[in-house]
Amino acid sequence: MMHKKLISKFRTARLPLTTFGAAFLLVMTLAVSSPAFAKYASFVMDAETGKVLHSVNADTKNYPASLTKMMTLFMLFEAIEQKKVSLKTRMHVSRRATWQPPSRLGLKRGSTITVEDAIYALVTKSANDVATVVAEALGGTEWEFAKEMTNRARQIGMKNTTFKNASGLPNRGQLSTARDMAHLGNELWKRFPQYYGYFKTQKWQYNGRTYGNHNKLMKDYDGMDGIKTGYIRASGFNLVSSVRRGDHRLIGVVFGGKTSKHRNGVMEKILDQAFYKVDPQMMAEYKKNKASEQAQVAQAVASKRTSTAWGVQVGAYASIKTARVQAKAAIKRAPSYLTGAQTKVVPLKNGNKKVYRARVVGVEKREAYRACKALKRLHQPCMVFRDKTQVAMNRS
Structure with a gap:
């Protein structure tokens, strides 16, 4: 509907066809890339039972941004299990991989990177060049790998997700939903417990440099042990989180945060509310203990x-x-x-x-x-x- 109104306005202005076409493309480009078009969505599920504990626009299609790399890692973990590659396998860096825009590791054409270092690079740095390296190593081309990602996503129940690349860089056809991303986060934890620990990585060193995890909530929200952040202008700030407290593990998703701070605040709020739903007594005890710990810390600081x-x-x-x-x-x-x-x-x-x-x-x-x-x-x-x-x- 919005598109028709834009076209009507340009026609009414009686612009030359070439001018109209250029102006229309410009407006549509801005429409796709502007943060104002990012759709908010949030979702929380119980990882053990699959019970939905919070849902807002859960099935609205959005740009997943770097949450896409969760599926890239899913495919890589499967390849390791199927013995197609090992953690020590070295993957070739193509010219196309070096052309990928930031965030990137800055790999050189003709060099190689091990599978394990690639995992760390995707989890911490969210490196787009490394995502392309993985795609080409497993699929021949990134385009073919993206088709395989989509097919595999559908097979594990992600019905509303389509991938066009391995990184999450802007592409109009690359879409997913909060529900699908929560499902993917849960599948990563359940299917690959031996590799899920990589998502807990806070810092990783490579070639003399140290890279920190973009997910700052891992330090600030008790029990959070992964999994992935994402951002492009068209999506806003996205996050999938896995949190364990007591006997409960929850998977939370936020799409379309205005800033990373806003996104993190929303995530904390919906997770707290969900934990109260599944175990109010546990949360009451947790809050009580937390307040006591904070008081002790304050007292120790004052005493010091x-x-x-x-x-x-x-x-x-x-x-x-x-x-x-x-x-x-x-x-x-x-x-x-x-x-x-x-x-x-x-x-x-x-x-x-x-x-x-x-x-x-x-x-x-x-x-x-x-x-x-x-x-x-x-x-x-x-x-x-x-x-x-x-x-x-x-x-x-």
């Missing part, structure tokens, strides 16, 4: 700050610069007691003049006294004091 609310003063000087230099020098002269402490310059009005006290703060009482003793042996004036501002802050 109070214990280190001591310092040493090593003189008062006419300029800030001199005071700062003397404070830094004190740390170097008594490193056994002051390493890790901070310098602090405190002004003091002495009659009509202002002097600046050189201090080193953030140490324990015992260390402060020992530091002063060591400094005095080096003929450095020194006095111990308690940092009252720090004590007051901890009490507030």
